[in-house]
Amino acid sequence: MPCGDFTTDKEATKLASDWQYKGFRVKTCGSSQRFIFNAINQICLKGDYYMCGIVGYIGDEQSAPILMEGLQKLEYRGYDSAGVAIYSGSGITVRKFKGRLAVLEEHLNNHRITGTLGVGHTRWATHGEPNDINAHPHSSSGGSIAVVHNGIIENYMKLKEWLNSLGTEFKTETDTEVIAHLVEYYYEGNLIEAVQKAIHRMEGAYAIGVICKDHPDTLVAVRKDSPLVVGIGQGENFIASDIPALLKYTRDVYFLEDGEMAVLTKDHIDILDELGMPVERNVFKVTWDLESAEKGGYEHFMLKEMHEQPKAVRDTLMPRLDDNNRIVLDELSLTPDQLQAFNKIVIIACGTAWHAGLVGKTAIEKFARIPVEVEIASEFRYRDPFVDEKTLLIAVSQSGETADTLAALREAKSKGAHIMTVTNVVGSRISREAQDVFYTWAGPEIAVASTKAYITQVVALYLLGLSMAELKGLMKASDVEAVVQELKELPNKIQQILEHQEKIQELANKQIHQQHAFYIGRGLDDYTAREGSLKLKEISYVHSEAIAAGELKHGTIALLEQGTLVVAMATQEYLYDKMLSNMKEVKARGAYVVAVTKKSLEEEVNQSADIVLSIPDTLDILTPVLSVVPLQLFAYYMAVARGADVDKPKNLAKSVTVE
Ligand code: G6P
Numbered sequence: 001m002p003c004g005d006f007t008t009d010k011e012a013t014k015l016a017s018d019w020q021y022k023g024f025r026v027k028t029c030g031s032s033q034r035f036i037f038n039a040i041n042q043i044c045l046k047g048d049y050y051m052c053g054i055v056g057y058i059g060d061e062q063s064a065p066i067l068m069e070g071l072q073k074l075e076y077r078g079y080d081s082a083g084v085a086i087y088s089g090s091g092i093t094v095r096k097f098k099g100r101l102a103v104l105e106e107h108l109n110n111h112r113i114t115g116t117l118g119v120g121h122t123r124w125a126t127h128g129e130p131n132d133i134n135a136h137p138h139s140s141s142g143g144s145i146a147v148v149h150n151g152i153i154e155n156y157m158k159l160k161e162w163l164n165s166l167g168t169e170f171k172t173e174t175d176t177e178v179i180a181h182l183v184e185y186y187y188e189g190n191l192i193e194a195v196q197k198a199i200h201r202m203e204g205a206y207a208i209g210v211i212c213k214d215h216p217d218t219l220v221a222v223r224k225d226s227p228l229v230v231g232i233g234q235g236e237n238f239i240a241s242d243i244p245a246l247l248k249y250t251r252d253v254y255f256l257e258d259g260e261m262a263v264l265t266k267d268h269i270d271i272l273d274e275l276g277m278p279v280e281r282n283v284f285k286v287t288w289d290l291e292s293a294e295k296g297g298y299e300h301f302m303l304k305e306m307h308e309q310p311k312a313v314r315d316t317l318m319p320r321l322d323d324n325n326r327i328v329l330d331e332l333s334l335t336p337d338q339l340q341a342f343n344k345i346v347i348i349a350c351g352t353a354w355h356a357g358l359v360g361k362t363a364i365e366k367f368a369r370i371p372v373e374v375e376i377a378s379e380f381r382y383r384d385p386f387v388d389e390k391t392l393l394i395a396v397s398q399s400g401e402t403a404d405t406l407a408a409l410r411e412a413k414s415k416g417a418h419i420m421t422v423t424n425v426v427g428s429r430i431s432r433e434a435q436d437v438f439y440t441w442a443g444p445e446i447a448v449a450s451t452k453a454y455i456t457q458v459v460a461l462y463l464l465g466l467s468m469a470e471l472k473g474l475m476k477a478s479d480v481e482a483v484v485q486e487l488k489e490l491p492n493k494i495q496q497i498l499e500h501q502e503k504i505q506e507l508a509n510k511q512i513h514q515q516h517a518f519y520i521g522r523g524l525d526d527y528t529a530r531e532g533s534l535k536l537k538e539i540s541y542v543h544s545e546a547i548a549a550g551e552l553k554h555g556t557i558a559l560l561e562q563g564t565l566v567v568a569m570a571t572q573e574y575l576y577d578k579m580l581s582n583m584k585e586v587k588a589r590g591a592y593v594v595a596v597t598k599k600s601l602e603e604e605v606n607q608s609a610d611i612v613l614s615i616p617d618t619l620d621i622l623t624p625v626l627s628v629v630p631l632q633l634f635a636y637y638m639a640v641a642r643g644a645d646v647d648k649p650k651n652l653a654k655s656v657t658v659e
Pocket of ligand 1: 351448
């Protein structure tokens, strides 16, 4: 197990109570140890999914290299600029640059800054373009205070106007700069008081690190709705957005609760509540190692995560089956009566999770015969949706932090819907606001492009659909069991596809020149096509479009030229003839056709395609779990062949916490 070395129930129980203490809902899943493995793995990384990363150091060592190492461990969060502020004897020196950390590192190698107190930041631009000036840290007018911030100050315009009226000049377009000026405004010799007064004026989400030239022995940090961990060292202390940034130096951490402040000196840490009163906090010992958040020998996180898919499916599925293969979802509170009362289900999600929702719609409608609508979360709440207490709303979100999904969930909640979430991150905001939580046990997903989380979301929706069908008396136990048997085969079948990845790599190497790609499919294959197309465009930057194969002739077919790449999904037996015709149509117009089909259909499909990628046979309804794998691999190898930054595609973030 990559995360943690607790192997006894006693240890697991203790950890569970630690998490409960921190306000997380702790439910056992299978056995308590299993739960804890997953929970630790995920909660410890739960902050990861906010964009921007902050680190801070106070001690006797040179802070610059420690800050840089910490920032490197936070790189996966997505960023477009980076900087550090270091107390260097006479004052605070700030260095910040647009681009990758390497730019900042090179500068620091050539222009050393000495100093043992500092803060660092990786920025994912929200307010103001990514450039050197808008990069963090931000300084007060006199440069005596420097601030790093992760989150959004929602009332920054008001604060800016007010500070402007007092004569403060702003150098950047960021919301964060107001924090530096606010602290300066309130500073009368006591940094802690100044930060306390400043945060009382701030609305929104923030984790901040503040240093001041008059207090070279103090680092102040506060968090509200953005993650922050305090690392406890020997003669040195740290702050970071996430544990991996600290693990080289310490395994002892404090988690701050919303509104709390940490005041760090090199030998001491005080935690204060919103009223400035001291808070007692237990030290949390991190028991997992960096491996679970590192690549473990794989070239990229995405490749590692694709290879973890068999395990992720197993981990999501098996704890929900009893010895007789019956589905047991005892983590859900829904009663059969409640379920009977719903007249529809609405699934809301963004990006890849939305594609999982589309597959889920087909499965739930087929199994449980309840109408399901699937909505893009960012659209949902702006159209005054038909949602009431007879609606079951399922928010699907890997991170559980996506702002649009959260906003849509709240909209549905305000209209009386029962809120369930399918999420991968224990204790995430969406999980805390939902009435029922179905955790996917995919483990931490670091690559921006989601793979293993997607597959487990699909599996989770199958389980929900099947269990609803049984509760409603629509499927006999034996019929459910037959599907469950097939579900249990999926991990091995995914493994078989992964074992043939070289063929897909070769294909990608030959298609490297493509500027455009089209993905076509019908029924469930249409949804998988959309997911495959999204994967390709987000990581390889090849323009890609997915269209229902039947729609092709209504416009898109006009774009086909000799050699145009068309990925045709043909896994659904009842749509297979129609799909073959579509493949012939595109081939007749010069397309290079890559077909994805089931082993049993391979020979026939081969006649209408240039190359066939086959997947093991399974029930049609379950094929999306398999057929997406060759598409993930193809996107991955295209991105590698084109020299793209696979795990951190440009302009994208793992979780989008702005609407
Ligand atoms: C971002 C990520 C996608 C993800 C989407 C929804 O765009 O890059 O991979 O599918 O957010 O994220 P969620 O965490 O809500 O599933």
